Amino acid sequence: MTRARAITLALAGVVALWLIALNFGALGAVAWHAEGLTGLRAADWAAVRFTLVQALLSALFSVALAIPVARALARRRFRGRGVLITLMGAPFILPTLVAVLGLLAVFGRAGLVNDALAVIGLGPVNIYGLHGVVLAHVFYNLPLATRIILQGWAAIPAERVRLAVSLGFSPADRLRHLELPMLREVAPGAFLLVFLICLSSFAVALALGGGPRATTVELAIYQAFRFDFDMGRAAALALVQFALCLGAGVFALRVALPSGLGGGLDRPLPRMEYRPRAAWGDATLIAATAAFLLVPLALIVLRGAPHLVGLPVAVWQATLRSLWVALGATALTTGFALVLAHAILALPRLGAGALEWLGLAALAASPLVIGTGLFLMARPWADPRDLALAVTMLVNAGLALPFALRLILPALRDVAQTQGRLAASLGVHGLARLHQITLPRLRRPLGFAAGLTAALSMGDLGVILLFAEAERATLPMQLYRLMQAYRQDEAAGAALLLLLVSLALFWVFERWGRRDATA
Amino acid sequence: MKSPLFAAAFLGLAASAQAQTLTVLAPDYFGSDWGPGPAIKEGFEARCGTCTLEFRTGDVLPRLMLEGARLEADAVIGLNTDMTLRARETGLFAPHGRDLGALTVPVAWEDDTFIPFNWSYAAWIYDKTRVENPPTSFAELVTRDDLSLIWQDPRSSASGLALMLWVDQLYGADAGPVWAALSERTVTVTAGWSEAYGLFTEGEADMVLSYTTSPAYHIVAEEDDSKAAAIFDEGHYFMAEVAGVLAGAQNPELAADFMAYILSPEFQSMIAYGNWSYPSALPRDAWPEVMRDLPLPDNALFYDETQAEARRQPALDLWLGGMTR
Numbered sequence: 001m002t003r004a005r006a007i008t009l010a011l012a013g014v015v016a017l018w019l020i021a022l023n024f025g026a027l028g029a030v031a032w033h034a035e036g037l038t039g040l041r042a043a044d045w046a047a048v049r050f051t052l053v054q055a056l057l058s059a060l061f062s063v064a065l066a067i068p069v070a071r072a073l074a075r076r077r078f079r080g081r082g083v084l085i086t087l088m089g090a091p092f093i094l095p096t097l098v099a100v101l102g103l104l105a106v107f108g109r110a111g112l113v114n115d116a117l118a119v120i121g122l123g124p125v126n127i128y129g130l131h132g133v134v135l136a137h138v139f140y141n142l143p144l145a146t147r148i149i150l151q152g153w154a155a156i157p158a159e160r161v162r163l164a165v166s167l168g169f170s171p172a173d174r175l176r177h178l179e180l181p182m183l184r185e186v187a188p189g190a191f192l193l194v195f196l197i198c199l200s201s202f203a204v205a206l207a208l209g210g211g212p213r214a215t216t217v218e219l220a221i222y223q224a225f226r227f228d229f230d231m232g233r234a235a236a237l238a239l240v241q242f243a244l245c246l247g248a249g250v251f252a253l254r255v256a257l258p259s260g261l262g263g264g265l266d267r268p269l270p271r272m273e274y275r276p277r278a279a280w281g282d283a284t285l286i287a288a289t290a291a292f293l294l295v296p297l298a299l300i301v302l303r304g305a306p307h308l309v310g311l312p313v314a315v316w317q318a319t320l321r322s323l324w325v326a327l328g329a330t331a332l333t334t335g336f337a338l339v340l341a342h343a344i345l346a347l348p349r350l351g352a353g354a355l356e357w358l359g360l361a362a363l364a365a366s367p368l369v370i371g372t373g374l375f376l377m378a379r380p381w382a383d384p385r386d387l388a389l390a391v392t393m394l395v396n397a398g399l400a401l402p403f404a405l406r407l408i409l410p411a412l413r414d415v416a417q418t419q420g421r422l423a424a425s426l427g428v429h430g431l432a433r434l435h436q437i438t439l440p441r442l443r444r445p446l447g448f449a450a451g452l453t454a455a456l457s458m459g460d461l462g463v464i465l466l467f468a469e470a471e472r473a474t475l476p477m478q479l480y481r482l483m484q485a486y487r488q489d490e491a492a493g494a495a496l497l498l499l500l501v502s503l504a505l506f507w508v509f510e511r512w513g514r515r516d517a518t519a
Numbered sequence: 520m521k522s523p524l525f526a527a528a529f530l531g532l533a534a535s536a537q538a539q540t541l542t543v544l545a546p547d548y549f550g551s552d553w554g555p556g557p558a559i560k561e562g563f564e565a566r567c568g569t570c571t572l573e574f575r576t577g578d579v580l581p582r583l584m585l586e587g588a589r590l591e592a593d594a595v596i597g598l599n600t601d602m603t604l605r606a607r608e609t610g611l612f613a614p615h616g617r618d619l620g621a622l623t624v625p626v627a628w629e630d631d632t633f634i635p636f637n638w639s640y641a642a643w644i645y646d647k648t649r650v651e652n653p654p655t656s657f658a659e660l661v662t663r664d665d666l667s668l669i670w671q672d673p674r675s676s677a678s679g680l681a682l683m684l685w686v687d688q689l690y691g692a693d694a695g696p697v698w699a700a701l702s703e704r705t706v707t708v709t710a711g712w713s714e715a716y717g718l719f720t721e722g723e724a725d726m727v728l729s730y731t732t733s734p735a736y737h738i739v740a741e742e743d744d745s746k747a748a749a750i751f752d753e754g755h756y757f758m759a760e761v762a763g764v765l766a767g768a769q770n771p772e773l774a775a776d777f778m779a780y781i782l783s784p785e786f787q788s789m790i791a792y793g794n795w796s797y798p799s800a801l802p803r804d805a806w807p808e809v810m811r812d813l814p815l816p817d818n819a820l821f822y823d824e825t826q827a828e829a830r831r832q833p834a835l836d837l838w839l840g841g842m843t844r
Contacts, residue, residue: 033585101717104718104723108718109667109706109723110722128706128707202710207707207709207718209707210706211705212708212842212843213842213843219675222675226674227674227675227680229580229581229584229605314551375585376585379586379589383591473550478551480713482553483714483716483717484548484712484713485548486737486740488717491717
């Protein structure tokens with residue numbers, strides 16, 4: 001027991017050190033290079049305000065919509081449900097640029113919605129502005145929020161649902177006694193994640209924001225680097241971003257409460273009877289959400305399909321390279337998340353809180369600051385070129401960790417609560433416990449986390465640009481290069497390829513996670 | 520990870536064993552198969568016989584500023600005119616030693632550090648099938664409320680910065696109302712050129728901020744002559760990309776020869792279609808046909824680097840004020 005604990009904590013220490021280097025070391029290196037922090041200007045504070053407003057609205061709408069959608073999905077069984085759930089996750093794993101183009105094909109000036117409105121003689125709707133930014137962020141994050149909350153629904157023990165059915169609970173009773181406690185546990189985490197993702201948004205906010213009113217902190221950081229080469233200000237802005245993240249984290253951890261629903265025997269959920277009215281409501285909701293998320297995807301597919309086969313060899317080579325990076329990052333992230341989650345449960349409250357926050361911190365980190373900081377740290381030791389792909393892998397692992405940890409930690413906590421005492425009394429511990437008790441119950445969140453990491457890593461463009469060497473380009477880099485060379489058609493083909501590979505990776509891992517599960 | 524000592528020894532050995540490698544720091548697009556990199560490499564290697572040219576790609580100015588004297592490169596290519604001042608101030612560059620008499624750029628260029636290798640004008644590009652009467656002056660553009668625009672943020676993009684300085688040169692302290700007027704018909708402002716141009720080709724706006732040379736790509740590569748640049752009477756803002764020799768070059772002779780190559784007719788006639796811009800040292804009648812036939816503005820507007828640096832912040836304040844009014 002103590003030996004397993006010591007190993008866990010030692011491994012967690014290594015992971016924590018890497019996260020500290022990634023998040024704070026990089027920032028420190030930038031600040032040190034700049035010989036101190038620089039004060040912020042009025043325009044920077046305006047960016048902070050806009051960032052907060054759009055992130056709050058985006059998170060609010062994403063979670064508020066995700067709850068009824070997840071509920072509808074949780075209580076309906078229909079053909080193609082699994083495929084639909086997988087596909088609905090796709091916007092989240094798209095590179096932002098591709099997602100924006102898909103969204104504009106629907107809501108843009110020359111998009112479907114305005115074409116349809118023109119037919120019935122109505123003026124164009126304008127997507128650009130704060131509402132456009134929020135719309136794009138909801139498009140991007142609704143799938144994630146829905147998935148997290150859906151996991152919450154799936155985690156309500158079947159025994160409680162059976163009991164509720166046998167006691168003749170009305171939907172309102174069910175909501176009060178089963179669903180609200182679950183939401184109280186799960187929703188703040190989902191809100192926090194979406195909020196943090198939107199906090200560091202950059203290209204989406206600017207492209208759809210309609211102008212400099214939509215300047216975010218991340219753009220201000222970019223500007224400090226590129227326009228002013230003021231690394232002190234970049235570091236100061238990155239610190240502000242961390243402070244916002246910390247504040248949001250504290251808030252979410254305060255609001256979240258354990259559901260207290262207890263354990264079960266992992267039996268499949270009984271088929272529940274609902275009134276027809278609710279069935280129609282659910283069907284409409286699912287159809288509307290699917291349309292909102294899938295029509296832009298379909299347009300990306302249609303736009304890229306004619307150009308997919310003729311893609312240059314360099315694009316296929318980059319795809320292979322990206323696949324390796326993604327798989328490496330996935331192995332690292334799931335390993336990191338397992339180690340951290342075990343350590344968080346083994347540590348006293350304060351240490352556990354710090355570790356949990358550290359695992360989330362990477363979300364608030366600026367890719368530009370991380371990239372530059374790592375470059376500065378690695379430079380004295382090795383040629384950054386040799387490290388580009390390895391660093392990308394490690395950074396992607398760090399950046400995907402918040403998602404993996406959010407998914408794995410609650411599940412592991414459940415396992416500890418429901419099976420921990422029995423396992424201890426039977427003397428099952430160490431690897432045997434991990435293999436026989438923990439992993440089978442973590443399979444679903446693990447598969448989901450691995451799928452997310454692989455797909456996110458596949459689409460990541462952020463940190464590699466400063467390091468990257470021509471002959472080691474990744475698929476997103478090639479996509480960007482095609483756009484830079486005016487080759488919009490081939491770029492559309494490459495975007496489709498990226499979408500397909502990301503989805504396939506996500507699907508394979510997720511499938512593995514759900515192999516023995518029924519929901 | 521190699522130890523620095525070992526790495527240094529290894530690099531020293533490597534350098535003496537094959538002294539004929541020219542290492543050139545360049546922006547990422549030089550490394551792609553669709554940029555000018557491959558043709559430059561092929562042309563230069565054919566010229567020098569036994570040497571090899573190796574591009575080291577990445578964000579050029581940050582790399583120069585972060586790596587300083589440790590930078591292992593002989594020359595730099597692909598800096599924009601808006602970066603030359605900062606690049607010069609790093610003190611990493613040596614005089615190029617070339618006679619610039621052959622330059623054909625439309626502005627006076629006397630610089631012993633940087634050589635422009637291609638250039639273009641900032642311009643609004645439109646689709647002839649959608650816009651039938653493009654504005655013929657900036658003043659007309661400002662009043663044309665039937666045209667929707669997409670352009671780039673001057674804080675994150677070289678072309679966006681060029682637009683800002685263009686307006687600054689035309690309107691000076693009165694730029695505020697111009698930005699306010701443009702802001703009203705602006706669909707959106709993107710972080711980079713690629714996003715803006717992509718949105719334009721997908722039909723999101725009537726005009727996009729790009730370069731007078733952009734239509735050449737569509738004509739040559741896509742046989743599509745529907746894209747054109749609106750040529751303005753007041754003149755257009757000049758933008759060039761430059762190259763220079765690093766003082767710490769391990770192969771100074773090769774680097775010097777690279778500068779000569781950049782000015783050679785061979786390089787100059789390749790770069791027009793290689794990088795979709797005007798050659799910098801080739802008379803217009805020697806340009807490739809499509810490039811020669813594009814309408815060319817009469818008047819070049821340009822701030823040299825010290826003027827540009829002095830105007831940057833005041834112009835940005837006017838821009839922000841006008842755009843967020």
